Amino acid sequence: MAYSTEKIRNIAVAGHGATGKTTFVERLLVAGKAIPEAATIESGKTVSDHTPEEIENGISIHTTLSYVEWSDHKINILDTPGASDFVGEVVTAFRTSESVIMMIAARAGIQIETIKLWRRLDNRNLPRIVYINRMDEDRADYESIFNDLREKFDVTVVPITIPVGQGADFTGVIDLIGMKYWASGEGGATDIPAEMMDQVEEYRTLLVEAAAEGDDELTMKYLEDETLSEEEVCRGITVGLRENKIVPVFSGSALQNAGVDVFLDFLTWAAPSPAGGREVVVDQEGNESEFPISVDSPFSAMNFKTTLDQFSGKLSFVKVMGGVLKADTEFVIGTNGKKQKAGKIHTALGKKLVEVSELAAGDIGIMSKIVEARTNDTFRSPDQYVHFRPLALPQPVYTLAISAVSKKDEDKLNEQLVRVTEEDKTFTVSFDPETHETVIAGMGELHINTILNKIKNLYKIEIETRPPRVPYRETITKSTETNYRHKKQSGGHGQFGEVHIRVRPLERGQEYDFANEIKGGTVSKGYIPGIEKGLHEAMEHGVLAGYPVCDVGIVLFDGKEHPVDSSEMAFKIAARGALRQAMEKCGPVLLEPIMKLSVFIEDQYLGDILSDLSSKRGRVLGQDQLGGGIVEINALVPQADLLRYAIDLKSMTAGTGSFEVAFSHYDPVQGKNAEEIIAASTYRREEE
Numbered sequence: 144m145a146y147s148t149e150k151i152r153n154i155a156v157a158g159h160g161a162t163g164k165t166t167f168v169e170r171l172l173v174a175g176k177a178i179p180e181a182a183t184i185e186s187g188k189t190v191s192d193h194t195p196e197e198i199e200n201g202i203s204i205h206t207t208l209s210y211v212e213w214s215d216h217k218i219n220i221l222d223t224p225g226a227s228d229f230v231g232e233v234v235t236a237f238r239t240s241e242s243v244i245m246m247i248a249a250r251a252g253i254q255i256e257t258i259k260l261w262r263r264l265d266n267r268n269l270p271r272i273v274y275i276n277r278m279d280e281d282r283a284d285y286e287s288i289f290n291d292l293r294e295k296f297d298v299t300v301v302p303i304t305i306p307v308g309q310g311a312d313f314t315g316v317i318d319l320i321g322m323k324y325w326a327s328g329e330g331g332a333t334d335i336p337a338e339m340m341d342q343v344e345e346y347r348t349l350l351v352e353a354a355a356e357g358d359d360e361l362t363m364k365y366l367e368d369e370t371l372s373e374e375e376v377c378r379g380i381t382v383g384l385r386e387n388k389i390v391p392v393f394s395g396s397a398l399q400n401a402g403v404d405v406f407l408d409f410l411t412w413a414a415p416s417p418a419g420g421r422e423v424v425v426d427q428e429g430n431e432s433e434f435p436i437s438v439d440s441p442f443s444a445m446n447f448k449t450t451l452d453q454f455s456g457k458l459s460f461v462k463v464m465g466g467v468l469k470a471d472t473e474f475v476i477g478t479n480g481k482k483q484k485a486g487k488i489h490t491a492l493g494k495k496l497v498e499v500s501e502l503a504a505g506d507i508g509i510m511s512k513i514v515e516a517r518t519n520d521t522f523r524s525p526d527q528y529v530h531f532r533p534l535a536l537p538q539p540v541y542t543l544a545i546s547a548v549s550k551k552d553e554d555k556l557n558e559q560l561v562r563v564t565e566e567d568k569t570f571t572v573s574f575d576p577e578t579h580e581t582v583i584a585g586m587g588e589l590h591i592n593t594i595l596n597k598i599k600n601l602y603k604i605e606i607e608t609r610p611p612r613v614p615y616r617e618t619i620t621k622s623t624e625t626n627y628r629h630k631k632q633s634g635g636h637g638q639f640g641e642v643h644i645r646v647r648p649l650e651r652g653q654e655y656d657f658a659n660e661i662k663g664g665t666v667s668k669g670y671i672p673g674i675e676k677g678l679h680e681a682m683e684h685g686v687l688a689g690y691p692v693c694d695v696g697i698v699l700f701d702g703k704e705h706p707v708d709s710s711e712m713a714f715k716i717a718a719r720g721a722l723r724q725a726m727e728k729c730g731p732v733l734l735e736p737i738m739k740l741s742v743f744i745e746d747q748y749l750g751d752i753l754s755d756l757s758s759k760r761g762r763v764l765g766q767d768q769l770g771g772g773i774v775e776i777n778a779l780v781p782q783a784d785l786l787r788y789a790i791d792l793k794s795m796t797a798g799t800g801s802f803e804v805a806f807s808h809y810d811p812v813q814g815k816n817a818e819e820i821i822a823a824s825t826y827r828r829e830e831e
Contacts, residue, residue: 146217148418148438148505152410153219155236158246159254160225163276165191165203167397168222174403175211177492190493191222196593204593206232208491216411219507227256227801228587231536231569238534239447239462241415242270249275249283253291253771255743255801261296270387270415275394278306279313285394295770299389301353302346304402306394307339316395316402319347320376327399353389354379377412385415417505422464423532438504440465441524442472445531449518450566458509459516468502477521477530483513518568536568539584540804541591541789548605559598578612588789610786614736616809617685618694619729622647627721629713640713642674643701646725649694651809656696666702673711674699677718686726687733688824733817734809736782744800746774751795759784779807
């Protein structure tokens with residue numbers, strides 16, 4: 144059955160690890176009769192966690208698409224991983240959804256990933272619904288979490304269902320809109336237990352007040368009558384959610400199947416549809432504008448995720464933005480302009496592809512065998528240029544140098560690494576010409592290990608990894624003036640070139656500056672390119688440890704040439720010798736990369752983390768209390784001391800901490816540290 148844009152709901156299910164997201168999705172799928180019964184995580188048969196690595200690790204690693212049909216609506220569900228190592232998958236789901244279900248465990252409460260994901264939602268102004276799960280566990284505390292949400296995030300939280308009992312006493316939930324009690328299990332709605340009425344009235348007052356604030360007309364009526372009808376409450380909640388002014392809060396236990404029907408009903412009437420939504424597009428000059436999601440717009444779709452399936456080939460996960468996608472739809476891939484025909488179109492229940500006849504604007508589906516498609520591609524009508532802004536993915540934080548144990552496996556290893564980069568845009572592979580290493584980068588140790596274990600197991604490749612070499616630099620601290628003559632006579636034409644240069648240090652980050660101040664034609668213009676080439680060659684290897692040179696200003700102010708023996712090559716050699724000679728006089732120093740580090744930890748670990756950063760030559764810039772006992776620490780730390788930080792932080796915080804890192808600048812490194820770096824570089828070059 145094809146669904147109109149207004150009848151579609153795109154929902155991402157997100158939250159910290161072990162909050163019950165996948166189990167909750169199983170219950171939604173059973174309620175919607177998409178699957179006959181719910182599987183457990185331990186069985187390895189859930190719809191969401193279906194890949195071998197997910198089954199082996201017992202966690203979600205990929206964002207998985209599934210759907211339910213409910214009350215004439217189609218609800219697309221994107222189940223996302225909870226571990227910070229796989230946050231790229233979550234970002235993909237957020238970009239594709241109109242609202243997000245934030246899962247919170249009733250005992251653990253607001254955790255680090257909850258806060259970090261909440262901030263991402265704030266940046267996108269994306270509506271969210273909170274589901275406080277696992278109310279049947281010991282030490283579950285609904286009231287504490289409800290108040291924490293209100294205080295820590297400074298939002299209007301609105302109770303929709305509240306629990307009856309907690310921990311072992313949990314028996315079900317009360318729907319504050321329909322004013323009914325839903326017992327755990329398969330039972331329907333019944334009357335609210337009398338002993339709950341005082342608590343129900345307290346929370347319902349919060350609900351009605353929030354609904355009244357969603358609409359000016361409702362506000363006036365509430366002030367006059369102090370009451371709203373069920374229909375008016377629904378209207379106010381719908382407006383408030385869609386405008387991201389309120390956060391509806393549900394509670395329950397996915398394992399006990401309490402109140403799932405109420406939740407699905409809520410999504411159909413309250414959650415925003417794609418209709419009326421807008422996506423940012425970028426024109427050929429780089430200017431941004433908004434594109435209305437509508438069947439009346441020209442056909443366009445964003446390829447937000449790519450997987451390589453051994454049976455189905457390349458699968459392109461798309462969100463249709465304009466028009467209607469059908470099997471005979473012709474389109475071009477925005478990046479290369481090549482014409483394509485859609486072919487078979489699918490939706491999905493995890494790994495199971497379900498063929499459909501069409502997808503209207505706003506719907507999510509899968510296209511197979513679009514061989515040249517890549518993640519972030521725009522599929523568009525040949526008649527109109529459209530390019531959607533790419534996914535705003537986080538930068539990798541953990542790097543390793545990698546090689547195959549056997550040289551004969553190198554090509555096979557590189558081929559598989561490149562294949563992974565097609566599927567996972569937070570994983571990168573590059574060859575560093577400076578260190579002659581293949582370097583991989585990802586979001587953490589778990590992320591990298593998951594990828595490498597898959598390659599080892601599938602392709603029987605033995606792999607070696609090690610910390611990558613740090614990209615040190617060299618620069619100068621003083622100015623000087625020097626000249627260098629290259630003269631060589633070996634019969635016939637000789638070689639002759641003489642250059643006079645002034646060298647000065649530049650401000651950090653300016654890299655290189657060259658000026659030609661030759662007067663009187665002492666060096667012909669035709670030799671200047673050769674001189675610049677020689678200077679660049681000299682800057683490739685500094686005089687201290689052979690690292691590239693940066694932040695140097697050079698003025699060529701004089702020189703000499705020979706009418707027969709001068710050549711571009713001779714002047715290149717002379718320039719190279721002149722700069723190396725000058726650098727030895729200019730107080731050369733080593734520079735090391737300094738990284739901007741943001742660490743997210745529970746406040747109980749604050750002292751240990753600050754002490755560790757000090758031991759890593761870090762400079763703490765500040766710290767912020769993010770709420771829920773979570774602290775963000777911002778610091779500047781040398782890259783050399785962060786090569787194993789993903790492992791160190793995991794050890795210090797019992798696996799709860801996470802971090803983000805980005806390059807900041809280069810700083811001088813002196814004393815014993817510099818001596819050790821120079822000695823190591825000298826030894827390595829001698830070995831090579």
